[in-house]
Amino acid sequence: MGKSRFIELMAKSMGKTATAEELAELNTFLEQFPESKKMYQVTAALKGSAKQADTVKQKDISTKLEELWYKIKSTDKNQGFINDASKVKPLFHWRWAAAAVLVLGMVGSLLYTRKLRLADQAARLVMHEVRVPNGTTRKLVMPDGTKVILNAGSTFTYPETFAKNTRDVTLNGEGFFEVTHNAKRPFLVHTSNLTVKVLGTVFNVKAYNNDKNIETTLLKGKVQVELGNNPEKNIILLPNEKLLVTNNEPQTRTQAGNTLNQAKVEYQVITLPAVKADEVKETAWLDSRILFTNEPFEDVAKQIERKYNVQIVFESQALETEQISGLLDKESLQDALRIIEITTPFNYRMDGKTVYLSKKEKQN
CATH class of the missing domain: 3.55.50.30 (Phage tail protein beta-alpha-beta fold)
Structure with a gap:
């Protein structure tokens, strides 16, 4: 096992990220090489001051390590000419100290990265559910700056932090969206029967469970709508177009009384009439x-x-x-x-x- 592999295993062990196989490999190496075991013990003893070590700049640590390893390397070349035990003993202390500092730096980095990753995962798991009672509306600003206005009787769910690749929200009711543009992270509005996918645009979605139709009205930009029963069917809407999708009716029995059939999702795209902005009936509820x-x-x-x-x-x-x-x-x-x-x-x-x-x- 090389020096870099040993230090990597020590860092993972102290950062509690090592697998069972890696811990077994580390233990085997420590048993075979007592000096390495002592180095591990020294590093473990120094771990108690890891919090203080976190305040040291990474650049300074790297510079000091280069100097220490250079001294160790130079000393290793001339080790055969050193006979004074009093001079050899401090050399090993330097070696252990250098390795300890390196490991602590790696442990600190691993712990910090792990902490950020866990915090990000936890934030995405925290979901906010907004219920808007009848007789009122509600304005929201999403984590990415997207603005949402919810109509009465709506339920809206969104995460504390969006994922890296997509921005997913769920709507049961009606919402008006002004989506912040991000070509690498599409904004997805999920409803019971369809998903509206956008990069950055202005649109209105009306998707109440007890309405006959689900409506998607585009005012600016471009959106792609995926039907729930046919994900491969993508419908592109352009400005001033509205998509009407038949809401799924409750399941009904056939005349034989044995089989349950579910209504098929049908749709049509309608071009809105040329009217003033305040005369668009699909967004009149905003006022x-x-x-x-x-x-x-x-x-x-x-x-x-x-x-x-x-x-x-x-x-x-x-x-x-x-x-x-x-x-x-x-x-x-x-x-x-x-x-x-x-x-x-x-x-x-x-x-x-x-x-x-x-x-x-x-x-x-």
């Missing part, structure tokens, strides 16, 4: 507004529930499918219902935070 055009009343009702923190119950199935249009801004809940009632007649009654809607019968 606490609801903008809807020829949408089923039941879909608008879900947005009303999130905005006003209420529960809407339809007592008439025909009312759920009524197509309605309008804009709800700063109105109270009662005023919002009256605005819709102008074009779609219905009756409503309130019981606490529950709103019951029923079809208004035509008068003869």
